[in-house]
Amino acid sequence: MPNQEQFVQFINDNDGILFKVSTLYTNSQVDAQDLRQEMIYQLWRSFGSFSGRSKFSTWMYRVALNTAMVYIKKKKRTITSGIEIDEKLFQRTDVSDNTEEQQIEKLYETIKRLNNLERGIIMLYLENKSYDEIGEIIGFTTTNVGTRISRIKEKLKKLMQNK
Incomplete structure (x- = not known):
């Protein structure tokens, strides 16, 4: 069984990776949050197989990018009933x-x-x-x-x- 405390520490130390990947591969905050959760889940599932031959961040990027690509493929296959509105549009100020x-x-x-x-x-x-x-x-x-x-x-x- 993987060490939960170590996993949480690794995730906290490398949280920027999850943010960047989820933001770059989605168009809304809701999707970014869903993708982030999926990446954490996939990281946890495969954490026991992390051998340490590469840096944790390198391994994390690999898992996060693969998860994002699978997530996008699944998302394209599902039919959405409404139009997603990027919440950033409502938060805009004069720029x-x-x-x-x-x-x-x-x-x-x-x-x-x-x-x-x-x-x-x-x-x-x-x-x-x-x-x-x-x-x-x-x-x-x-x-x-x-x-x-x-x-x-x-x-x-x-x-x-x-x-």
Whole structure:
């Protein structure tokens, strides 16, 4: 049986990973909370198999990204009866002076237009993970990661110019 106290400590120490993945792979706070719970559940289920050969955060990214991708596939298969409204729209204030904040928001909106794998790779890149670490998390060679990051950057540039 996995050590519950150790698990809780690891989750608390790496909570930013869960926040970033759930925010990047969903469009509403409700979905982000659901995905976060699912990621914690999947982490707990597989915690006993964490061998320590990699850093906990690397393993956590791998589980969180895989869970997010499965969650999205399941979500696409279910038919929603209503329209989801992003609760952030109701919390908006005048942001005319916050151009940097607007640019960051635009970047994240554009990142959400990438496919699931590309989103994960660019998220890890923006987290300043090395190509080696990204490769270990995603399961690609370092060279492949570098190539994909270059292509994703070009794709993001084009998408942002077309907005």
